Amino acid sequence: MTSPWIAYLLVPLVKIVVILGVVILLAAYLSYFERKILAYMQIRVGPNRVGPRGWLQPIADALKLFVKEDVLPSRAEKIVYFLGPVMVTAPALLIFSVIPFGPGMKLFGYEFAPYLTDVNIGILLILGVSSVGVYGVILGGWASNNKFSLMGGLRSAAQLVSYEVPMGLSVVTVLLMANSLSLVKIVEAQRQMGMWFFIPGFVAFFIYFVCGVAETNRNPFDLPEAESELVAGFHTEYSGMKFAFYFLAEYANMVVISSVATVLFFGGWLRPFPSVRALAFLDAFPGAPIFWFLVKVAAFLFCYIWFRGTFPRYRFDQLMRLGWKVLLPVSLVNLMAVGLGVLLLGGPR
Amino acid sequence: MSPEVVRPFPDSEEMEISFGPQHPATHGVLRVMVKLDGEKIIEAKPIIGYLHRGTEKIFERETYNGAIPHTDRLDYTAAATNNQGLVGAVERLMGITVPPRAAYIRMMLAELQRIASHIIWLGTHALDIGAQTPFFYTFQEREKILDLYEDYCGARLTLNCMRVGGQPFDLPTGWTERCREFIEQFPARVAEWEGLLTNNRIWKQRTIGVGVISAADAIEWGLTGPPLRGSGVKWDIRKVFPYDHYDEVAFDIPTGEHGDTYDRYLVRMEEMRQSVRIVRQCLERLPDGPVLAKVPKVIKPPKGEIYFSVEGPKGELGYYIVSNGEANPHRMHVRPACFINLQALPEMVRGYLVADLIAVIGTLDIVLGEIDR
Numbered sequence: 001m002t003s004p005w006i007a008y009l010l011v012p013l014v015k016i017v018v019i020l021g022v023v024i025l026l027a028a029y030l031s032y033f034e035r036k037i038l039a040y041m042q043i044r045v046g047p048n049r050v051g052p053r054g055w056l057q058p059i060a061d062a063l064k065l066f067v068k069e070d071v072l073p074s075r076a077e078k079i080v081y082f083l084g085p086v087m088v089t090a091p092a093l094l095i096f097s098v099i100p101f102g103p104g105m106k107l108f109g110y111e112f113a114p115y116l117t118d119v120n121i122g123i124l125l126i127l128g129v130s131s132v133g134v135y136g137v138i139l140g141g142w143a144s145n146n147k148f149s150l151m152g153g154l155r156s157a158a159q160l161v162s163y164e165v166p167m168g169l170s171v172v173t174v175l176l177m178a179n180s181l182s183l184v185k186i187v188e189a190q191r192q193m194g195m196w197f198f199i200p201g202f203v204a205f206f207i208y209f210v211c212g213v214a215e216t217n218r219n220p221f222d223l224p225e226a227e228s229e230l231v232a233g234f235h236t237e238y239s240g241m242k243f244a245f246y247f248l249a250e251y252a253n254m255v256v257i258s259s260v261a262t263v264l265f266f267g268g269w270l271r272p273f274p275s276v277r278a279l280a281f282l283d284a285f286p287g288a289p290i291f292w293f294l295v296k297v298a299a300f301l302f303c304y305i306w307f308r309g310t311f312p313r314y315r316f317d318q319l320m321r322l323g324w325k326v327l328l329p330v331s332l333v334n335l336m337a338v339g340l341g342v343l344l345l346g347g348p349r
Numbered sequence: 350m351s352p353e354v355v356r357p358f359p360d361s362e363e364m365e366i367s368f369g370p371q372h373p374a375t376h377g378v379l380r381v382m383v384k385l386d387g388e389k390i391i392e393a394k395p396i397i398g399y400l401h402r403g404t405e406k407i408f409e410r411e412t413y414n415g416a417i418p419h420t421d422r423l424d425y426t427a428a429a430t431n432n433q434g435l436v437g438a439v440e441r442l443m444g445i446t447v448p449p450r451a452a453y454i455r456m457m458l459a460e461l462q463r464i465a466s467h468i469i470w471l472g473t474h475a476l477d478i479g480a481q482t483p484f485f486y487t488f489q490e491r492e493k494i495l496d497l498y499e500d501y502c503g504a505r506l507t508l509n510c511m512r513v514g515g516q517p518f519d520l521p522t523g524w525t526e527r528c529r530e531f532i533e534q535f536p537a538r539v540a541e542w543e544g545l546l547t548n549n550r551i552w553k554q555r556t557i558g559v560g561v562i563s564a565a566d567a568i569e570w571g572l573t574g575p576p577l578r579g580s581g582v583k584w585d586i587r588k589v590f591p592y593d594h595y596d597e598v599a600f601d602i603p604t605g606e607h608g609d610t611y612d613r614y615l616v617r618m619e620e621m622r623q624s625v626r627i628v629r630q631c632l633e634r635l636p637d638g639p640v641l642a643k644v645p646k647v648i649k650p651p652k653g654e655i656y657f658s659v660e661g662p663k664g665e666l667g668y669y670i671v672s673n674g675e676a677n678p679h680r681m682h683v684r685p686a687c688f689i690n691l692q693a694l695p696e697m698v699r700g701y702l703v704a705d706l707i708a709v710i711g712t713l714d715i716v717l718g719e720i721d722r
Contacts, residue, residue, distance in 0.1 A: 042485035147366045312551045313479025315704040
């Protein structure tokens with residue numbers, strides 16, 4: 001009954017459209033929630049003019065950016081200038097192809113998995129693809145032919161390179177515990193183990209999240225676009241849709257980091273305390289796995305916004321020092337400790 | 350005083366970059382030409398004059414009371430202390446004694462102004478360093494001060510709230526109660542802001558040891574106000590040359606030790622509390638009586654010259670008046686605090702990073718209206 005056309009073309013296509021649509025909409029509305037939450041933290045009201053309670057604000061913003069004049073600086077390196085936003089946005093969206101939003105399930109008699117694909121090297125793919133995004137920032141900053149942009153791009157390059165390493169090492173601890181690179185298997189491993197990897201790997205989680213915040217250029221690590229220093233950093237010269245793409249990529253990247261943190265450390269779609277049977281009712285409603293996944297991601301995203309409402313910004317050299325002199329040694333030691341623990345306690349086969 | 354500039358790659362290219370005059374963190378239209386080696390500042394040169402309005406020349410054509418509104422626009426975040434300096438100078442030149450009630454009202458207005466000015470400094474300084482939230486918390490309090498001003502003189506920013514010989518109006522009914530209400534709750538707000546910043550690790554890392562200036566250098570450069578006191582020099586015009594009735598109220602002069610951005614931050618935070626203390630004492634002692642001394646309709650100071658200064662929120666604000674007995678001054682010069690404090694900027698940022706330049710501009714608390722005049 002299931003023709004290969006449906007299985008291999010139609011279903012993935014529909015999934016791609018749905019995931020892209022949800023992610024882009026989520027990124028747009030993340031900006032709304034950010035403005036709203038920040039506003040409440042700062043005794044303001046936030047956007048409240050467009051639509052009821054400002055609900056249509058992101059749509060209006062997107063429309064505005066869409067019809068705005070696209071200014072091309074006359075001395076910009078045109079091709080690279082154009083490539084910049086593309087190279088930032090594409091990887092950010094690509095990563096969602098391997099993020100599992102829920103377990104495979106039976107839907108109307110069909111096998112259905114609420115993720116696009118389960119690659120057996122999922123984590124490697126994420127790390128690899130997300131590194132490509134850096135080029136968009138560096139090249140965009142360089143191609144604008146603006147000194148502020150250039151400095152923003154360079155800062156971003158240094159920042160991303162130095163935070164990639166401890167981040168990778170903290171991810172490796174999870175791999176040790178899960179014995180797999182597939183994101184779906186990692187969640188399954190947490191279910192078998194009966195607890196989220198956050199509990200044995202809280203140091204790794206902390207490092208991962210700090211690095212994640214740094215990689216997405218968010219406060220307190222928002223140096224590449226430090227408004228008070230570099231005007232707008234690498235996207236100073238960008239306007240219209242190109243700017244919108246940088247914006248979209250930043251928010252999509254936040255969702256990526258939050259999703260990966262959820263999968264790696266907080267049990268993905270598992271309910272809280274997956275081993276406690278008395279709490280099984282938490283799973284007893286339709287769509288529960290996806291609900292739990294989204295709740296966890298939302299919690300991380302809230303933290304992002306919370307940081308922005310609280311912290312001042314690091315200075316460039318302090319940022320590098322934190323990355324190389326604190327996070328890297330700590331993550332190395334942690335990796336060895338977790339490895340030893342897995343060896344002694346007998347980790348997964 | 351600043352770290353030795355060591356260039357790791359001597360043949361690397363230096364980059365010259367112009368911060369401002371339209372830049373989010375230069376507090377107006379300051380322009381700084383910065384020569385950079387990577388992120389390190391080799392040289393920073395402030396370029397001023399984008400807000401020059403010829404105020405000192407305008408003074409010459411105005412009557413003395415007519416010049417007061419122009420002083421509002423010098424340091425537009427501290428109009429009351431600007432007024433205080435001008436009327437004080439003219440009164441001393443003419444030998445007028447201000448009625449005690451007027452003097453106490455002046456002190457209250459000036460101290461509230463000091464708080465309001467420090468609030469702007471704190472909000473923008475924190476914003477420059479990347480902390481967004483204090484900006485909104487602080488400005489909420491500033492609104493209350495501006496409301497008090499509005500009650501008193503109808504204006505919120507350009508107050509024009511003093512006259513030669515006293516005050517233009519008595520305090521309106523209920524003003525003292527509203528003022529007391531404000532100062533009673535204000536220290537708790539300061540504590541709240543300090544809770545966000547004072548022990549914040551990132552805030553400390555960004556400010557401790559940044560923009561250091563030694564006491565000797567600070568005196569050499571002629572710094573006044575918090576930048577001088579942050580370096581440990583106990584110098585406050587209100588104490589050393591008391592005017593109005595500052596000798597009758599008790600207050601301390603906070604000083605720093607290291608002369609860095611963090612110490613200047615602490616000094617200003619404490620100054621806000623001391624200002625509250627002064628306002629509270631003024632409210633308790635506020636005498637009855639007239640608010641305006643007997644002065645002629647047309648103010649004509651005798652031939653002569655005078656220099657008189659007050660402790661503005663940013664530092665010593667002085668007026669030098671040359672009168673040849675006419676209704677308008679022959680020459681009136683302003684000794685602006687910001688202009689002279691800004692001179693130390695190149696020294697204070699040499700060898701530091703770009704991010705520190707922003708922090709130092711913030712900590713000097715400059716207002717371009719006073720620099721360019």
